[in-house]
Every structure is written in structure tokens, then in C-alpha cells.
Amino acid sequence: MADTNALELDGLRRAFGGVVAVDNVSVDVRRGEFVTLLGPSGSGKTSTLRLIGGFERPDAGAIRINGSRVDHLPAYQRDTTTIFQTGALFPHKTVAENVAYGLRMRGVAKADIAPRVRQALEVVRLSGYEERYPAQLSGGQKQRVALARSMVVRPTILLFDEPLSALDLSLRLQLRAEIRRLHDEIGFSAIYVTHDQGEAMAMSSRVAVMRSGRIEQIDRPEKVFAEPASEFVYTFIGESCCLRAQVSAGAAADSAGAPLELRLAQPLGEGAWRIYIRPSRLHLGRADMPNGLKARLDFTEFLGDVHRYHFKAGKLELFVDHPGAVVHKPGDAVDIGWQTADMVAYQ
Amino acid sequence: MSAGASDMAPSGPRGPGWRMRLTPWLLMSPALLIAIAFFGLPIAFMGRMSFNEHVDQRFYVPGFTFDNYAAMLTDPTFSAALWTTMRLALISSIVTVAIGYVFAMLVWLKPKRWRLAFIALALCPLLISEISIIFGWWMFFPKNGLLSYALVSSGLITDKISLMYTEFAAFVGLTYVTLPFCFFILLSIFDGIDKKVLEASADLGGSPVRTFYEVLLPLTKGGIAASFAQSFIWAVGTYATPSALGPDTLWTIGYLIQEQMLGKHNWPRAAAFSIVLTSGVAVVMMIIRMLASKRTALNG
Numbered sequence: 001m002a003d004t005n006a007l008e009l010d011g012l013r014r015a016f017g018g019v020v021a022v023d024n025v026s027v028d029v030r031r032g033e034f035v036t037l038l039g040p041s042g043s044g045k046t047s048t049l050r051l052i053g054g055f056e057r058p059d060a061g062a063i064r065i066n067g068s069r070v071d072h073l074p075a076y077q078r079d080t081t082t083i084f085q086t087g088a089l090f091p092h093k094t095v096a097e098n099v100a101y102g103l104r105m106r107g108v109a110k111a112d113i114a115p116r117v118r119q120a121l122e123v124v125r126l127s128g129y130e131e132r133y134p135a136q137l138s139g140g141q142k143q144r145v146a147l148a149r150s151m152v153v154r155p156t157i158l159l160f161d162e163p164l165s166a167l168d169l170s171l172r173l174q175l176r177a178e179i180r181r182l183h184d185e186i187g188f189s190a191i192y193v194t195h196d197q198g199e200a201m202a203m204s205s206r207v208a209v210m211r212s213g214r215i216e217q218i219d220r221p222e223k224v225f226a227e228p229a230s231e232f233v234y235t236f237i238g239e240s241c242c243l244r245a246q247v248s249a250g251a252a253a254d255s256a257g258a259p260l261e262l263r264l265a266q267p268l269g270e271g272a273w274r275i276y277i278r279p280s281r282l283h284l285g286r287a288d289m290p291n292g293l294k295a296r297l298d299f300t301e302f303l304g305d306v307h308r309y310h311f312k313a314g315k316l317e318l319f320v321d322h323p324g325a326v327v328h329k330p331g332d333a334v335d336i337g338w339q340t341a342d343m344v345a346y347q
Numbered sequence: 348m349s350a351g352a353s354d355m356a357p358s359g360p361r362g363p364g365w366r367m368r369l370t371p372w373l374l375m376s377p378a379l380l381i382a383i384a385f386f387g388l389p390i391a392f393m394g395r396m397s398f399n400e401h402v403d404q405r406f407y408v409p410g411f412t413f414d415n416y417a418a419m420l421t422d423p424t425f426s427a428a429l430w431t432t433m434r435l436a437l438i439s440s441i442v443t444v445a446i447g448y449v450f451a452m453l454v455w456l457k458p459k460r461w462r463l464a465f466i467a468l469a470l471c472p473l474l475i476s477e478i479s480i481i482f483g484w485w486m487f488f489p490k491n492g493l494l495s496y497a498l499v500s501s502g503l504i505t506d507k508i509s510l511m512y513t514e515f516a517a518f519v520g521l522t523y524v525t526l527p528f529c530f531f532i533l534l535s536i537f538d539g540i541d542k543k544v545l546e547a548s549a550d551l552g553g554s555p556v557r558t559f560y561e562v563l564l565p566l567t568k569g570g571i572a573a574s575f576a577q578s579f580i581w582a583v584g585t586y587a588t589p590s591a592l593g594p595d596t597l598w599t600i601g602y603l604i605q606e607q608m609l610g611k612h613n614w615p616r617a618a619a620f621s622i623v624l625t626s627g628v629a630v631v632m633m634i635i636r637m638l639a640s641k642r643t644a645l646n647g
Binding site for chain 1: 544547
């Protein structure tokens with residue numbers, strides 16, 4: 001058992017009407033691994049999670065938990081538990097009764113339930129809240145009860161369905177750190193669905209970036225950020241500037257045909273290109289770098305650590321994050337430079 | 348809701364404390380006035396009427412007597428009618444709540460596009476007057492009625508039968524009339540439940556049956572009580588349906604009141620019957636409210 005994966009998805013497919021929500025998704029989750037499904041809404045990440053949990057049946061493909069097929073089993077016979085976006089606590093049961101529910105349903109001996117409930121509430125730092133009802137808890141506390149309720153049964157795999165997206169920012173960051181801490185301490189296996197790339201980067205062993213029901217790339221977060229497998233992954237992970245340039249006879253022009261003062265170390269072939277660079281990798285006033293563009297400053301924004309400079313060059317718009325005081329005035333023509341390794345171009 | 352005036356009042360000296368204590372009453376006064384004018388006064392008049400005396404050729408003569416109440420204790424017709432009414436109302440209410448519950452649950456669980464059709468279906472009986480519905484049953488239950496034809500032509504029975512003027516017909520009639528009220532009360536309760544709790548229960552290992560007993564039933568307890576009360580009150584009070592569809596021997600209190608009022612022109616006796624009926628309903632309501640626990644009230 002130790003060498004089987006906690007979860008294996010093999011060529012999963014699910015269509016609703018004519019719309020393919022999950023398209024040939026294959027993922028293996030190793031024991032103790034925290035895998036995030038990251039994607040915009042409608043990318044099939046929640047549908048994939050619902051297939052694993054047993055709330056939907058796949059049209060094709062296999063789901064294996066601990067090495068055995070489960071896709072024919074209903075939700076209540078699968079060794080998975082879900083933390084829902086809205087918590088979905090039982091409103092007529094106390095916190096302790098909510099947490100005990102899964103243990104009772106699984107036939108755990110009565111004498112073992114109380115200590116396990118107590119311990120689970122301790123783990124999520126809600127000792128002393130046993131007798132409260134969900135209506136008497138704050139949003140963050142509700143989600144922590146939901147977490148305790150799902151973890152206490154020690155499922156083979158925990159499923160997180162955007163559990164933090166209904167909370168405000170500071171609570172989100174706090175709970176995110178707490179889930180991370182619990183994972184480090186307990187070492188549960190998990191699939192975490194989110195559209196928030198910050199969450200995905202901060203918590204995951206591996207990130208699977210999804211788009212239109214397919215996995216575009218699955219890898220460690222650092223790797224996905226540094227070496228995106230596709231243009232979609234590049235634009236979805238982190239901020240980026242997109243330079244749309246028309247290259248013909250070695251000269252670049254914007255989409256309207258106006259010439260651009262664009263220097264590239266490695267010239268691009270003929271055609272329409274989209275060049276992407278992270279705003280933090282663009283440098284101001286550097287005509288000496290291997291690549292460069294002359295652009296006119298439109299306006300600046302103060303973001304705290306940096307100023308964000310918004311430039312225009314013909315139809316192009318780009319922004320540069322630059323620390324230190326603002327030295328340029330709107331309307332100034334500025335040389336923007338970057339290293340060849342920091343850019344990617346797609347045709 | 349339980350926050351009374353004393354909870355809100357600052358513990359200061361007399362003046363503002365009095366005003367704070369008066370405020371809730373002032374705020375409630377329009378509703379109270381309407382309740383007193385339209386419900387309190389008629390019942391008070393009826394109560395007074397029940398102590399009047401009755402002589403032939405007069406509806407009543409003012410007086411003060413307990414005869415009308417004493418008659419109920421000694422009159423076997425009345426106690427029989429009381430028993431019949433309670434039995435009829437109890438059974439038809441239980442059946443109504445059971446059917447209404449299943450129906451409302453299905454509408455709640457089914458995709459939205461079915462919803463409007465179901466609701467329209469449930470509204471139909473409310474659009475027709477009770478009398479028209481009775482005429483409908485008159486075409487359904489007799490020997491040459493729809494039911495008889497359907498049973499014979501489907502081969503279930505060989506000879507035509509009549510279910511007209513049976514207690515069964517009275518049950519069906521009562522259930523049909525009260526079903527829409529039950530359905531809408533229960534549907535509104537179901538609509539207040541987050542469907543995700545059903546998934547959460549299944550997710551934690553609860554089979555559909557256990558999910559029903561552990562989650563759905565406790566969350567709809569209040570609705571069951573309310574719809575049962577609604578249906579029971581209606582079934583106890585109505586007299587047209589049971590007397591038009593049931594056997595001649597089916598004497599309900601509603602029928603007796605009608606007979607005293609319109610047949611024998613004995614208004615004090617009719618008023619006394621009505622007071623007993625109203626009090627009986629009130630007692631049943633209070634029991635139901637006590638049974639529906641505080642927890643449901645807290646978490647709705």
C-alpha cells in the first residue's frame with residue numbers, strides 16, 4: 001500500500017450536454033502530496049473535483065483511490081472528504097456534532113469519537129467552541145470547522161473546493177498559512193481547487209494549470225512560474241506585459257502598422273508575434289541591454305514597494321515595475337530594456 | 348426576536364426606561380389593533396353568544412346559562428362528532444403532509460426547469476372553489492364515474508363500484524383541498540436549505556437514508572409541524588367537503604354547527620360548539636409549537 005498513489009486519475013472525461021467540462025484529465029497524487037488544480041472559472045477544475053468526490057460520474061476514464069477503481073461507487077462509499085466553498089456545515093448540529101458526523105457514519109466506536117473530535121478541534125484551534133451552532137460562528141471559524149470535519153475521518157485524500165474564496169483577504173491569507181501548516185504537520189494527501197494563483201503557489205507540492213477541461217501543465221510551482229509550458233500558462237501565472245508586434249522584412253510595427261523602435265537580440269521571423277515579459281524584468285532607461293523598446297510614459301501608479309510605469313508605443317501598452325522615486329514625466333520617451341532569457345514570444 | 352424591552356432599556360432612572368418599555372407596544376400597535384378588530388372581537392362576540400339562551404322562533408334571547416356547554420357533555424351526538432372530526436382531520440392531515448413532503452422535496456431536488464410546471468400544478472386546486480371541487484369528485488367517485496370506468500377498463504375489477512358517500516371519499520376530498528397549502532409551506536422550508544449539506548453528508552459517508560434522517564428531516568421539522576397544523580385546522584373546520592362526499596352518518600363538528608346555525612336556528616348552541624372547536628384547535632397548535640423544538644427556531 002505504501003507504494004501506491006493516493007489517487008490516480010486516468011483519462012477522465014465528462015460532458016454536460018454538448019459542453020466538455022473535463023477532457024482527458026490524468027493526474028497522479030502521491031501519498032502526502034498537495035496538488036492544486038488552478039484555472040479560470042469554467043476550466044473544469046471543480047468538475048474534476050466533483051468526479052473524484054463522487055458527485056458526478058465520468059463519461060470515460062478511471063479514478064483509483066489507493067490503487068482500486070472507485071468510479072462506480074457513490075460519494076458515501078468513497079474514502080474522500082470535501083471542504084466546500086460555503087462550508088456546508090449542518091446548521092442544526094453543534095460544532096462537535098458536525099465534526100463527529102463522519103466518524104459516526106463510518107461506524108467508529110462511540111468511545112473513540114469524543115477524543116478524536118476534541119483533537120480535531122484543537123488542531124484547527126477551535127477548542128471551546130464544541131457547543132456552538134454554525135450560525136454563531138464567523139466565516140473563518142465555519143471553514144475551520146469544515147476542515148476539522150473533513151480531516152477527522154482521515155480520508156485517503158482531502159478535496160478542497162475553493163474553500164477560501166468566500167472569505168476576505170486577511171482571513172484568506174491566515175487560513176492559507178494554517179492549511180499549509182496542517183499539511184506539513186499531518187502530511188495528508190490533497191487536491192485543492194482554486195482560481196487564485198497566489199494560493200496555488202503558496203500551498204502546493206505541484207500545480208496543475210487547467211484550461212477548457214484540459215491540464216495545460218502540471219509541475220512544481222517554481223517550475224510552472226519559471227518555465228510555463230504554453231502561452232496560456234504564461235499569461236495566467238503571474239503578471240505579464242504583452243507586446244503585439246507585426247514583423248516584416250526585419251522591421252517591427254504595431255497592429256495599426258505604425259513602426260516600432262524595437263530591438264531584439266534574436267530577430268523574429270515574419271508574421272504577427274506576441275512577446276511576453278514580466279513587468280519586474282523590464283528596466284527603465286537602459287538602452288545598453290540586448291533587447292529594448294522606446295516608449296512614451298503615459299502615467300505612473302504607486303503600488304507600495306514599487307511604482308508602476310504605464311507606457312504606450314503606438315498601439316502597444318506595457319507597464320514596468322520600478323523601485324525608487326519617479327524620475328520620468330508623462331510624455332517622456334524612455335528606453336526600456338530586458339534580457340533575452342526574460343522574454344518569450346509566440347506567433 | 349426574543350430581545351424584549353427590558354434587554355434594550357438602559358439601567359438609568361425612570362423617564363427613559365418607561366419610554367423604552369412602551370416603544371415595542373407602540374410599534375406593535377397597528378398589528379395589534381387589526382388582530383383585535385378582526386379576530387379578537389368576533390371571538391369575544393361568539394363567546395358571549397354561547398352563554399345566551401334559546402327559545403323557539405328566536406335565534407337567541409340574551410341571558411347567561413351554561414346549558415349549551417352542559418349539552419355537549421351529555422349529548423352523545425356531539426361527542427361522536429368530536430371523535431369523527433378529530434379522526435378525519437388527523438388521518439387526512441398525516442396523509443396530506445406525507446404527500447406534500449414528497450412532492451415538495453422532489454420539486455426542490457429536481458432541476459429548475461421542472462419547478463414552474465410543478466408549482467402551476469399545485470396551484471390548480473387553489474384556483475377552484477371548494478364547491479366546484481366537490482362537484483368534480485361527484486363525477487369521479489360514483490358507479491358511473493371516472494374512477495369506476497378506469498378500474499373496470501383497466502381490468503382491475505369486473506363490476507362497477509361506487510366510492511361515493513364513503514369515508515374514503517371524504518378523506519380524499521379533504522386531502523385534496525389541504526394539499527396545496529402543505530406543499531407551499533414545505534417548499535418554502537426546503538428552499539431555505541443549502542443543498543450542499545446533502546452532498547456534505549454523502550461526502551462524510553452518510554447513505555441517502557441516513558442523510559434523510561440525520562439532515563433533511565431535522566431541518567424540515569418546523570415545516571412539517573407548520574403544514575400539519577395548517578392542514579389540521581382546515582380539516583377540522585371545514586364541513587362542506589366531508590358532508591358532501593362522506594356517508595350521511597359522517598357528522599363532523601363543522602356539520603353540527605352548520606345544522607344548529609342554519610337548520611335549528613339555535614345560535615347560542617352553534618356558538619358554544621364553535622368555541623369548543625376553536626379552543627381545541629388552539630390546544631393542538633400549542634402542542635405542535637412545543638414539539639417543534641427551539642433549535643429549529645434558532646437555525647430556521
